[in-house]
Amino acid sequence: MDIGQVLENAILATDQQVRAQAEAQLKDAARDHFVPYLGMLNDALKNAEQRTEVRILASIALKNEITAKDPRTKNMQAERWIALPQEAKQQIKQTSVDTLVSSDDRVANAAAQLIAAIADIELPRNEWPELTVVLVENTKADKDTKVKRASLLTIGYICESADPTNAGVVSQANGFLTAIIQGAHKDEPTSVVRITALNALVNSLEFVRQNFGHDNERNVIMQVVCEATQSEDTELQAAAFGALGRIMSLYYDYMRPYMEQALFGLTVSGMQSSDDTVACMAVEFWSTVCEEEIEISLQMSEYYESGEMGQGKQSFNFAQHAMDKVLPTLLSLLTRQDEDSSDDDWSVAMAAGACLQLFAQNTGNSIVQATLNFVSNNLTSESWQQREAAVMAFGSILDGPDPNELRGLIGQALPPMLNLMQDPSLQVKDTVAWCIGRMADLVIEGIDVQKDLPSIIQALVHGLKDHPKVSTNCCWTIMNLTEQLCQDGPQEEHSAMSQYYEVLVESLLQSASRNDNEASCRTSAYEALSTLVIFSSRDVQPLVEGLSTEVVTRLEATLGMQQQIVSSDDKSNIEELQINLLGLLTNIIRRVGEQVQSGAQMLMTLFMQLLERKLPNSLVEEDIFISIGAVAGAIGDNFQAYMPSFMPYLITALKDPEYHTCTTAVGLVADICHSLGPNVVDYTPTFMEVFLEILRQEDAPREIKPVILSCMGDIASSIGTGFGPYLDGVMGVLSEASKLSPDAETTLEFMDYIDRLRESIVDAYVGIVAGLRDASDQLLPYIQPIFGFLAVIQTDHELMKSESIIRSVVGLLGDIASMYPQGQVAPLYREDWVSDIIRRARDRSFSTGTKDTAKWAREQQKKQLTQ
Structure with missing residues (x-):
């Protein structure tokens, strides 16, 4: 096989059949002749006579045989690389290093990625030590610019993907740092x-x-980076400020002398740069400072509450000390908007606004007066940039300062702000709508319901008819007002928003009638309607029920729209609309509750029509299932009437290899269990067969396992002793799952998965114990393994931070003890950890429900211990 020609055909052939044939040849060679295939790719990469595209593809193909994004595939490929003959590996490593000196930057870049992939496997194993020597040598002053650049790029790629806690990689840090300092000097x-x-x-x-x-080494690093901020090259300046931000994030504790000597001045000067990228990166530096100091403050509060004073980092209050210089600069940068920029373009003004919000959270009341002066000086300016900046500044400081200090200011600011909802500038109106939303969200006590609310609602209704950007922010403001003013709405006869429901529903429905979803305005309108439904008081229930008719009509209309699809954009638009409508309908069903019974037949028919006619690769199926779950929850065991016709759709979804669809379907099974109770026993054999089949599949997404285990507990608690036939099999599955535990190599991501799995096992045990309460003899052989699992997880500090987990574990201990009043399990309750976790559940920070559960569990434990 002429590998060069095959690679060329795979990427450059205009004939689709030729391309497909070349791709198939490469795939077959990788499968059937792996080592020779790597050798051919290596030869193609090494051959300087080959076309650039061919050499790049050869390097990429090599890299893709060595590493992958999927963790499981990555591990398998790493093991395969390790097992390769040493000669084959050495040839590839030598070629990749030699290719770094290529005069073609694109080929050298590809080689850098290949080297990083190999290094990711070998450096942690203390292999390939000569690599660092070569890279350091390649960055010396007398080397060619292209070689230095490619070698430094390689170091960057290696460090980007490697584990910073691995001793084998860290052992190369000195060499990497030497090369970097040589290159950055x-x-x-x-x-x-x-x-x-x-x-x-x-x-x-x-x-x-x-x-x-080490002071000397740190000083050299800081000096090199600070000097780079003074370069005439703006791209280099921006990179330097970005590096300073990362250093601040990782090494805040060391930054005090550098802030005092240089960084205050350098960063303020950088913020004032005429180059937008430089200014943005300098602003981002101060955002990082504030984020670090906010985090330190939160940690100090947690330590104080737990009585661990003096723990954690010390805050140097850099933002507070620099406010006199940084704040005026930030405020002035708010006026550097670009009238033609899109929302996706990160501008200096946007960076300054984000930083100002962090300054407010970090420094509190200190920021208020200077910002107010800026607002008053610019709010009525003839320049739209200054008017918009004034509104942005006011909205940005609402989170952080004492609400009591802001309350009176909002009353003063609202009238002129509302006037600006009629401003000729779109940017000004958009920011005003956002600012009022921030007022409602953060300082609702500053809004006088009698005096201010009518004019706010009037302005929002007007804004809903404006440009989609303005409309979207008006929707968000309506949501915030409703959530803040109607928190107890469902329990009340009347709310502060009741009198505005009719006009708001009408206006939002009109806004949601758009054919497109520009700036997410249609989606936002439906979300605002959902919020009105969720927090609706009893006096507006007729309006909510009437809204359901309109939503169903619109949802039915989408079935006809599906017949008129001519492009992928049409498909996305209709699916998005269906998802919005289903989300609103779900909230209406939940709000009206059992009253949905009269329309349940019509709703289930519509939902099954949507499932039947869903488009290929549709995203809407999950939302349909959520709506069906809401119906099941509302009508209880009456849902049994729809199970025969709905079951085929549910089983198909459970068997769907797509993770999200399967997970949603499992969640719906849990909802059905709660609704049907013991009557779900007729469908249990089918559910359990499918669940066990999924759990046996090696290629099933691991994330599905916790959801299924938890659902098994729901089934058990619903069918009671009817779960007996499944007990042994399920307990075996739970026992096997409980063996998964972290080790020194466990990543944070996998640790999160282990915690989710353990939580689901607890849920399953809770359900099984509850279901078999009247069959304690059947459960007795499994009590000791359950305790063994609980003994393990009570040492999982992250998991035990969850009040709900502690409550479940303690409740489970109490349930088991109460099932065996004769003391059959008494020895298990003498374990120290049992008393310890019950004691933990009585922590003063926990809810009354958790404390009551702990008290009851303690009483049950005492009964066991007295046997």
């Missing part, structure tokens, strides 16, 4: 090398923690 004549070095530094910062702890 001011004596390096080319900006492209310095920029690449700074980007590599950002990726390497977690690896050089030990170096950063």
